[in-house]
Amino acid sequence: MMTANAPPRPPHSDAEITLYRLQACPYCERVVRKLQELDLAYHSRFVEPMHSERNAVKRITNSRSVPAIVDDRTGAAMAESANIVEYLERTYGEEGEHP
Amino acid sequence: MNFEVTALPEADHVEEGETAPNFVRPLVNDEYWEDVSLVDLLEDGPVLLVFHPMDGAFVTTYVWNELRDREVENYGVQVVGVSISSPYEHKTTIEERGIEHFDGLFSDPGNGVAERYGVDHSLDGMAGIEAARPAVFVIDEDQTVTEAWVASTWPDFPDYDAVEAALGRL
Numbered sequence: 400m401m402t403a404n405a406p407p408r409p410p411h412s413d414a415e416i417t418l419y420r421l422q423a424c425p426y427c428e429r430v431v432r433k434l435q436e437l438d439l440a441y442h443s444r445f446v447e448p449m450h451s452e453r454n455a456v457k458r459i460t461n462s463r464s465v466p467a468i469v470d471d472r473t474g475a476a477m478a479e480s481a482n483i484v485e486y487l488e489r490t491y492g493e494e495g496e497h498p
Numbered sequence: 499m500n501f502e503v504t505a506l507p508e509a510d511h512v513e514e515g516e517t518a519p520n521f522v523r524p525l526v527n528d529e530y531w532e533d534v535s536l537v538d539l540l541e542d543g544p545v546l547l548v549f550h551p552m553d554g555a556f557v558t559t560y561v562w563n564e565l566r567d568r569e570v571e572n573y574g575v576q577v578v579g580v581s582i583s584s585p586y587e588h589k590t591t592i593e594e595r596g597i598e599h600f601d602g603l604f605s606d607p608g609n610g611v612a613e614r615y616g617v618d619h620s621l622d623g624m625a626g627i628e629a630a631r632p633a634v635f636v637i638d639e640d641q642t643v644t645e646a647w648v649a650s651t652w653p654d655f656p657d658y659d660a661v662e663a664a665l666g667r668l
Binding site: 409410411412419442443444445446447452453454455 | 524525529530531532533534535538539541542585589
């Protein structure tokens with residue numbers, strides 16, 4: 400899922416990418432590995448383990464699932480680790496738009 | 499009833515007129531936590547920095563109840579706490595104390611922020627645990643401490659009127 404109306408980067412972040420994550424969530428760690436592999440700066444927001452209380456995530460992707468990212472550089476906001484990894488590759492990989 | 503309140507050793511703490519030491523720790527609100535520095539907060543205005551014992555201690559409960567009831571946010575200050583408790587405990591405290599409108603609680607299990615401000619103390623009967631003693635610092639936009647209150651007994655509660663007076667001078 401991807402929305403065009405991504406909120407601006409959090410005021411306390413120095414990084415363009417904000418990652419909404421849950422501690423020790425394997426799908427979140429998958430995204431972290433990709434961000435590190437691509438040497439991208441990111442700002443972590445750790446959310447509530449209880450799915451029903453993750454409205455901070457819902458506001459940006461319309462879904463409460465994590466991981467989710469907001470990319471200030473492109474205005475993209477999305478959930479689902481496979482989507483995110485694919486997006487990061489497409490945007491920041493060697494063959495990407497912003498390698 | 500006659501009893502003696504335990505005195506705490508003298509604290510060599512940050513004083514009024516000194517620069518408030520910067521730090522970065524996870525700042526917890528009712529929805530998430532993220533690394534935030536004091537300097538980040540000061541970019542948005544002055545800060546009321548409240549050191550308190552671990553979440554669940556009665557001193558913590560009373561301090562937040564009082565600051566909430568006095569509506570200190572009306573002075574245009576960002577209200578943040580610091581304790582050694584984890585982000586999960588902070589989330590519970592924020593909900594139980596009804597302080598969602600404050601700016602959050604920093605989680606500092608290593609107690610390094612309290613050490614930097616000179617307000618750390620070892621807890622008797624809890625091996626290996628150090629915590630912050632109750633302390634309140636009013637920090638203006640220039641990162642200068644304009645009011646410092648540090649507990650000298652255990653327990654001890656902030657001089658709320660003095661804190662409010664300092665907030666009024668910001």
